[in-house]
Amino acid sequence: xxxxxxxxxxxTCFIVIVAGVFPGCGSKDEGTKIKISSWGDLQENxxxxxxxxxxxxxxxxxxxxxxxxxxxxxxxxxLTQVAGGLAPDVIFVEVNNFTDLxxxxxxEPLNSYMQADNFSLDGYYPQVVDRFxxxxxxxxxxxxxxxxxxxxxxxxxxxEAHIPYPTDNWDWNDFVYDAKKIMKTDDTGKVTRWGxxxxxxxxxxxxxxxxxxxxxxxxxxxxxxxxSDPDTLxxxxxxxxxxxxxxxxxxPAGLAAMGGSGTSDMFVNGSTAMFLSGLWKxxxxxxxxxxxxxxxxxxxxxxxxxxxxTGGSGYGILKTSAHKKEAWELIKFISGEEGAKRLAATxxxxxxxxxxxxxxxxxxxxxxxxxxxxxxxxxxVKYNPMCKNWFEVHDSIIGPELDKxxxxxxxxxEALDKLKPALEQNPPDTAKP
Amino acid sequence: xxxxxLAAFFLSLCHWDVLNxxxxxxxxxxxxxxxxxxxxxxxxxxxxxxxxxxxxGMALSIIVALLMNQKVKGISFFRTVFYLPxxxxxxxxxxxxxxxxxxxxxxxxxxxxxxxxxIPMADCPKWLASETWSKPALVIMSLWNxxxxxxxxxxxxxxxxxALYEAAEIDGANTWQQFWxxxxxGLSPVIFFQLIIGIVFSFQIFTQVYVMTDxxxxxxxxxxxxxxxxxxxxxxxxxMGYASALSLxxxxxxxxxxxxxxxxxxxxxxxxxxxx
Numbered sequence: 001x002x003x004x005x006x007x008x009x010x011x012t013c014f015i016v017i018v019a020g021v022f023p024g025c026g027s028k029d030e031g032t033k034i035k036i037s038s039w040g041d042l043q044e045n046x047x048x049x050x051x052x053x054x055x056x057x058x059x060x061x062x063x064x065x066x067x068x069x070x071x072x073x074x075x076x077x078x079l080t081q082v083a084g085g086l087a088p089d090v091i092f093v094e095v096n097n098f099t100d101l102x103x104x105x106x107x108e109p110l111n112s113y114m115q116a117d118n119f120s121l122d123g124y125y126p127q128v129v130d131r132f133x134x135x136x137x138x139x140x141x142x143x144x145x146x147x148x149x150x151x152x153x154x155x156x157x158x159x160e161a162h163i164p165y166p167t168d169n170w171d172w173n174d175f176v177y178d179a180k181k182i183m184k185t186d187d188t189g190k191v192t193r194w195g196x197x198x199x200x201x202x203x204x205x206x207x208x209x210x211x212x213x214x215x216x217x218x219x220x221x222x223x224x225x226x227x228s229d230p231d232t233l234x235x236x237x238x239x240x241x242x243x244x245x246x247x248x249x250x251x252p253a254g255l256a257a258m259g260g261s262g263t264s265d266m267f268v269n270g271s272t273a274m275f276l277s278g279l280w281k282x283x284x285x286x287x288x289x290x291x292x293x294x295x296x297x298x299x300x301x302x303x304x305x306x307x308x309x310t311g312g313s314g315y316g317i318l319k320t321s322a323h324k325k326e327a328w329e330l331i332k333f334i335s336g337e338e339g340a341k342r343l344a345a346t347x348x349x350x351x352x353x354x355x356x357x358x359x360x361x362x363x364x365x366x367x368x369x370x371x372x373x374x375x376x377x378x379x380x381v382k383y384n385p386m387c388k389n390w391f392e393v394h395d396s397i398i399g400p401e402l403d404k405x406x407x408x409x410x411x412x413x414e415a416l417d418k419l420k421p422a423l424e425q426n427p428p429d430t431a432k433p
Numbered sequence: 434x435x436x437x438x439l440a441a442f443f444l445s446l447c448h449w450d451v452l453n454x455x456x457x458x459x460x461x462x463x464x465x466x467x468x469x470x471x472x473x474x475x476x477x478x479x480x481x482x483x484x485x486x487x488x489x490g491m492a493l494s495i496i497v498a499l500l501m502n503q504k505v506k507g508i509s510f511f512r513t514v515f516y517l518p519x520x521x522x523x524x525x526x527x528x529x530x531x532x533x534x535x536x537x538x539x540x541x542x543x544x545x546x547x548x549x550x551x552i553p554m555a556d557c558p559k560w561l562a563s564e565t566w567s568k569p570a571l572v573i574m575s576l577w578n579x580x581x582x583x584x585x586x587x588x589x590x591x592x593x594x595x596a597l598y599e600a601a602e603i604d605g606a607n608t609w610q611q612f613w614x615x616x617x618x619g620l621s622p623v624i625f626f627q628l629i630i631g632i633v634f635s636f637q638i639f640t641q642v643y644v645m646t647d648x649x650x651x652x653x654x655x656x657x658x659x660x661x662x663x664x665x666x667x668x669x670x671x672x673m674g675y676a677s678a679l680s681l682x683x684x685x686x687x688x689x690x691x692x693x694x695x696x697x698x699x700x701x702x703x704x705x706x707x708x709x
Contacts, residue, residue, distance in 0.1 A: 072648070076668035079451040100671065106452040252562045252652065392670045395649065396471065403652035407562070433453040 031061040034323045034330060036090040036315075037078070039071040043283060044349075047342045048334065055333045062326045075100070082106075082320065089321035090330055093140045094313040095131050099386045101316070102134055105433050108317040109137035113328045124352045128312050131383050134219070139316050141335040142352035144343060146278040146311035147377040148205045149298040152368070156291035157182045157193065157273035166296040168373055172238060175299040179248035182273040193270060195248030199263050199277035203239050203402060208307040208382045209298060210235030214394075215385040221428035226398065227416040234301070236405065236412035244408045252406050267293075278311060279374055282347040286367055295368040297377060310381040312352065350374050387428035397422050445678035450671035462678035472679065474654050475662040476686070481568055482658065483635040486575040491627055494582030495620070501583060502590045512587070519581035528644035531574045535560035535645075542573075561645055564655040571656060574641060582627055589623035590616070621701045629694055636687050639664070659683050 038048060045068050052064045067088065069077045075097055081087045093101060101107050114121070121129045124142050132140035151166065158165055161181040166174065179195025186192050207214075212232030215221035226232055242249040250272065267275040268288055275281075276298065285293060300306045315335055317327045333339070340351035344362040351357045363371055384390055401419055404410040410418075445463075448456045466472050501512050521527060534540050543557035558566040597615045606614060617624075639660040642650065648665070650657030659679065667676035 079668060079671070083451050101452070104450055104452040104671065389670075395669075396654075396665065399649070400651060400653040404564070407559075407564070407652060409564070 031063055032323050032326050033063045033065065034090065034321075034326050035065045035067065035088040036092075036330065037067040037069055037074075037081075037088040038092040039069055039074050040092075041348075043346050044343075047339070047346070050342070051334045051339050052330075054338070055330060058333075059329060062329065064330060082318075087318055087320050089318060089323055089327040090315055091318055092313060093132075093316045094311060095128075096311075096384055096390065098132060098140060098316075099384075099390055100388060102139055103386065103388050103430065103432055106319055107139040108319050108321070108324060109139055110141065110317070110328070110331075111137045113324075114138070117328075117332065119332060123355055125354055125378055127378055127381055127383075128314075128352045131312065132314060132316075134386070140314040141316075141331050142312065142314040143335055143339070144313055144349035145352050145378065145381070146280065146313075146349060147308055147374060147381050148202055148276070148278050148310055149308040149377050149380070150276070150278055150281075150374065151296045151298060152267060152275040152277065152281065152285060152293055153296060154182070154267070154270065154273040154291050154293055157270070165294065166299075168297040168370075168376070169300070170296065171300040171304070172302055176242070176246050176248065179242070179274060180246065183248060191250075194250045194266070194272040196242060196274045196276070197250045197263050197266050197272040199275070199281070201252075201402075201406065202276055202309075203236065204309040204384075205276070205298060206239045207232050207235035208309050209305070210238065210301050211303075211305045211307070212236075215387070215428055218383055218385050220430065221385040221387050223427060224393070224423040227420045227423055233412055233416060236402070236415075240405050240408075240412055243406060251408070252403070279350055279371075280348055282368065286347065293368070295370050295373060297373050307380045307382050308377070310383065314352065385428060387430050389426060389429045393423070393426055397426060441677045441680060444674050445681050447674040447677075449673040451673060452671070455674075458674070462675045465675065466678060466682065471654060471657065471662060475650075475657045475659045478568065478650075478655065478657055479636055479638070479659045482571055482575075482638060483632055485569070485572045487628065487631040487635050489572065490576055490579055490582060491624065491631065493576060493579045494627070495586050495624075497579055497583045498586035498590055499616075501587055512583075515583055516580040518577045519584075523578060524640060525644050527577075528574075528641040531570075531577075531641070532561065532645050535570050537562060561656075562652060564653050567646075567652065567655045571638070571642065571645075575635070575638075582631075585627065586620065586623055589620045593619035618702045622703060625694070625698060625701045629691055632690050632694070633687055636683065636690075 036048075036052075038045070040048070045066075048066060052066055056062065056064060074092070078087070078091065091101075093107075098107075113119070121138065121141075125145055128142040128145050129138065132138055132142060153166060155165060158178070163178055163181050166178060170178075175196075182193065183191065183195045184193035210231045212226075212229050212235045214224065214226045214232075216223055216225055239249075243251045250266075264275065264277065264281055264284060266272045267281075268285065270290065298306075298308050315331045317324055317331065321327050337353060337356065340353040340356040341361050343349055344351050344356050344359075345364075347364075347366060351362065356362060357375060384394075398419060401410075401415045405412050405415050444455070446457060446459055448458050448461070497515055501508060501515065534542050537543060537557065537559040538554070540560075542560070543554050546552055546557050547554040558569075560566050560570040593616065597619065598611060601611045601615050637660050638658055642656050642658050642661050643664070646656050648661070648669075650661050650665075660683070663676045663679045663683070666672045666679060
């Protein structure tokens with residue numbers, strides 16, 4: 001019996017070993033295969049597909065596999081792939097999840113690659129480069145920047161109300177005045193056209209516009225200033241007032257059933273005359289036939305101050321990559337001028353390469369006419385603090401408390417008071433592995 | 434098969450962000466859990482949902498099954514109609530549909546309320562946008578699936594020997610008394626089964642909540658159920674160890690609930706048994 005059992009084990013082990021070895025054999029002479037994963041809508045993805053095709057033509061011996069993952073699942077999928085040993089080589093990184101990836105040591109520093117190839121970052125917006133640089137090294141080559149300061153406005157609605165179009169110099173008071181004037185209600189008192197809606201609850205940008213802050217320092221935060229900064233309170237109070245006091249903004253109850261895409265549909269079908277988002281709505285709004293529209297910069301605070309939150313993204317290399325040299329070649333190619341030009345042509349995003357965003361390729365005369373505003377806007381962008389628990393504090397500690405403010409069940413002052421102990425118990429986590 | 438469960442046991446004693454090696458920390462996760470207000474909130478939310486949706490759902494399923502047990506013409510049509518929601522499933526598409534139904538301004542639920550009662554639409558509950566009404570909204574959504582329970586109770590009803598009903602009638606029992614003395618005891622094994630399964634599945638509700646609240650469990654964490662919290666901790670906040678600890682706690686809670694039901698199952702009549 002013992003001999004029988006032994007031989008069963010031996011055969012099983014043999015089969016397992018052989019089965020494990022065979023798949024590894026072969027296909028060694030196809031060149032290096034690298035993987036890149038990215039989010040983005042179909043237009044963005046099409047640009048990447050074309051760029052990769054061109055890259056493969058000019059770089060025989062490197063094959064690139066592109067995986068497209070929806071933005072909301074990007075990190076989830078990435079973690080699963082890393083755990084399973086199937087991680088991509090090149091990843092798409094945006095300014096906020098950059099913090100998580102950098103502080104957990106997942107990104108490859110790119111300085112040595114840049115020096116070896118004389119690749120300069122001078123042509124990119126310094127603010128974006130600075131965001132993607134930490135402790136002396138750059139980790140991500142920027143692709144685009146996306147200040148959250150774009151107020152799309154319905155020109156026809158302004159004409160109907162006989163008020164002049166907004167200029168970039170307007171402030172909060174002008175904003176509320178305009179919003180009130182362009183609102184429409186039907187005979188039963190129900191609102192048929194709102195003054196203002198934002199793409200999703202974009203309260204951060206109002207906090208920054210008021211001069212508020214989240215922490216004492218962005219790159220090396222040590223404590224949360226969010227609940228104690230009086231300017232934060234001003235920003236939150238203003239957004240709450242838009243909904244509950246001036247009543248020019250759609251309150252959350254109406255938004256609950258719509259989700260992200262529904263809010264921009266409101267602008268398209270005229271249910272709202274002003275809409276806050278980033279430049280990425282341009283392709284969708286270029287399809288509007290019923291009215292003319294343009295953009296204006298987020299209004300200044302009453303004291304003249306101005307700042308806004310911003311997005312932005314670029315490409316980085318995972319430290320776990322086995323083909324870093326090839327990955328670097330790919331990044332150089334897709335982040336370069338050719339990629340930026342194609343991106344500019346879609347109107348979807350503002351390239352981080354200044355030469356392209358300042359050129360007629362980006363400022364091409366298509367809608368929105370006031371597109372150059374986003375170039376100016378780069379002066380005022382603010383980035384979120386770099387700590388590992390940024391998302392958790394923002395989405396799960398501050399967010400739920402602020403939900404009560406937008407619903408009108410709490411004042412911003414009360415909410416901030418309630419947040420003080422929670423923020424103290426969860427200081428910014430900047431510990432590196 | 435035991436691999437993932439053993440891994441969860443081990444990971445619950447560690448900190449792991451996937452991108453770096455696993456760090457053993459002993460019972461740290463469990464200690465943190467005791468002080469974690471969102472954990473207690475998620476436990477409360479899940480218990481609230483289960484304690485409402487399971488009994489109400491079961492009662493409705495039994496009532497519908499009794500109705501469907503009548504020998505009327507076209508009863509098969511009605512049985513199909515009631516069972517249809519379960520065929521459609523309870524996935525993402527259905528959750529999106531319910532999102533629209535619960536819309537405070539344009540949804541048909543508030544419209545129906547404004548038509549059937551004197552409450553104007555503006556004063557109707559804000560459902561998924563309200564802290565107080567978001568969980569009841571989830572319960573209402575779960576009741577759409579009474580059809581699946583109905584089928585099982587229907588089978589149970591048809592398994593009760595008619596001789597028992599005849600005997601009860603001879604003894605002078607009216608319809609109501611027959612229900613309590615024959616039908617319910619006869620159905621008790623099925624009810625017991627549905628109760629256990631119902632609690633196990635209700636405690637693990639996730640997909641609908643994720644879709645209807647964009648993964649946030651809002652507003653203000655009012656719909657943060659346990660599995661959603663586990664998902665956030667694992668995949669949003671890079672805390673696999675803590676998420677594993679949470680899932681083990683969920684497992685323990687469900688196990689205790691099941692054990693309690695088995696312990697106090699004396700009310701269940703099994704066919705052929707003599708009741709003392």
